[in-house]
């Protein structure tokens with residue numbers, strides 16, 4: 504693109520007409536070539552650029568040296584040229600209306616690819632809706648939690664060895680606070696149980712989906728960030744049979760009506776008794792295969808009857824362990840999604856590779 508500014512001598516109408524007609528033709532010729540981002544940017548720099556821009560140079564060279572009586576006429580022409588440059592540039596704004604020469608309405612349209620739910624979010628929503636259909640409401644809590652909600656209120660006393668099982672990421676620099684107020688990244692969604700019982704009197708039925716964090720080295724089955732769906736039901740006369748029936752139904756909804764469940768003794772400080780729930784392997788139907796490590800069963804979640812010590816923290820809000828009882832459960836969303844869709848590496852959820860993600864759209 505040319506950068507020369509012709510010299511004007513008389514600044515009379517004829518000279519100005521000629522000079523601006525040449526510039527206008529130049530703008531119009533260049534505007535026809537604005538079919539890609541580089542050309543548009545070069546056009547912008549050539550005319551409007553702060554240092555090299557020709558409009559700036561013209562204004563500096565001509566407006567300043569023009570005799571007073573020519574300034575008005577020159578200024579009007581200059582403004583017209585500037586408007587033309589800006590109009591041409593604005594016309595390139597939408598890449599779809601940018602056309603070579605003219606707009607060809609017979610060309611196929613530009614289709615926009617629509618996004619889709621991430622497989623984890625989809626699985627999480629599916630789990631939540633299974634429980635919503637059973638009358639559960641949805642509760643949420645923050646990812647940055649305090650020690651009381653994440654541990655103490657769930658019957659992990661300070662220094663209790665059960666805390667070691669939850670490789671906790673602590674927020675630094677809080678040594679001056681009492682331990683229960685110190686912040687950490689929640690290691691499970693169970694603190695939402697505490698938040699729910701503080702806020703609502705029994706009876707309560709709530710599920711809490713969300714992101715949790717543990718200090719884990721990533722590999723095919725571990726990720727320092729993962730997701731859980733927590734559940735809590737407290738009412739009069741809730742028994743272990745209610746827990747079994749609820750989770751058996753939920754697993755059938757999620758994996759198909761022919762899966763069977765079984766409950767194995769386990770330990771969590773906030774449930775007593777506690778259990779791990781296993782479902783029959785949906786790949787081999789229970790015969791034994793690589794997925795279920797030849798056992799025929801797959802371990803899916805933790806659960807148990809709410810420990811009376813946990814209820815007692817909320818006694819003043821109606822959770823008298825002598826009067827009400829309940830159950831709780833927590834399941835890993837990644838694990839369920841991996842089993843549902845046959846995904847063998849948890850990292851795939853977090854890489855954001857469209858080739859992986861679009862398979863679930």
Ligand code: PHE
Nearest residue numbers: 691693771805806831832833
């Ligand atoms: N919070 C437990 C975990 O993350 C799971 C759980 C939830 C167990 C509720 C029992 C009851 O391992």
